[in-house]
Amino acid sequence: MSDQNQARVLRVDASMRHAGSQSRALTDQVIERLRRDRPDLHVQVRDLAEPGLRFIDEAWISANFTDPAERNDDQKAALARSDALVEELRQADTIVIGAPVYNYTIPAALKAWIDMVVRARETFRYTEDGPEGFLKGKRAIIVFTSGGTDLGGDNDFASDYLRYILGFIGITDIEFINAGGLAFGAEERVAAASETIETLAA
Numbered sequence: 001m002s003d004q005n006q007a008r009v010l011r012v013d014a015s016m017r018h019a020g021s022q023s024r025a026l027t028d029q030v031i032e033r034l035r036r037d038r039p040d041l042h043v044q045v046r047d048l049a050e051p052g053l054r055f056i057d058e059a060w061i062s063a064n065f066t067d068p069a070e071r072n073d074d075q076k077a078a079l080a081r082s083d084a085l086v087e088e089l090r091q092a093d094t095i096v097i098g099a100p101v102y103n104y105t106i107p108a109a110l111k112a113w114i115d116m117v118v119r120a121r122e123t124f125r126y127t128e129d130g131p132e133g134f135l136k137g138k139r140a141i142i143v144f145t146s147g148g149t150d151l152g153g154d155n156d157f158a159s160d161y162l163r164y165i166l167g168f169i170g171i172t173d174i175e176f177i178n179a180g181g182l183a184f185g186a187e188e189r190v191a192a193a194s195e196t197i198e199t200l201a202a
């Protein structure tokens, strides 16, 4: 049975490797840090390297832009996976994302996940005053890893995008754990990121 007061984390791993993944090791540590203050922490894992993640396609787009009351069974089926991913996000108080830089931006799998959860009517809407994100009151912790791209540097096309798109759906409390530039000294940069993780508030 789900406990209304239980702290809930959605952990999204976007590294396409398991062995040797620095971002997974650091997201592990983020979870451990949060669990220290909330031993009852419930963690939902969404591992984007697992098979099953799909791109949005023609059927998805057509179904998504059909009024929910008018959707036929095929259209409902086309959105089922996306509905489940949105629900996972809704349920979470905190979203922890392991985000390596691939080709100067986020991994394609993370973009595919974003396309599944950024949905008109479900996670945002347009108003006369502009877009409104529905996922308010949540916190995001993003572990940023890279070989050489510095967090916030000229060739970092990942972090601003993540900040923007999460904000677009209402998630504006965002902290980055910086493990960028690992090719220039992984040990010390991972150690610095670990120290930052230890300072995270529960």
Ligand SMILES: Cc1cc2nc3c(=O)[nH]c(=O)nc-3n(C[C@H](O)[C@H](O)[C@H](O)COP(=O)(O)O)c2cc1C
Residues within 6 Å of the ligand: 015, 016, 017, 020, 021, 022, 023, 024, 100, 101, 102, 103, 104, 105, 145, 146, 147, 148, 149, 150, 181, 182
């Ligand atoms: C396909 C691919 C593309 C990459 N592109 C970049 C890049 O553009 N800039 C960069 O600094 N590092 C790049 N890297 C290095 C990764 O960001 C770095 O190894 C990071 O630690 C990967 O995260 P992980 O250890 O969790 O797998 C790339 C790695 C891969 C596998």
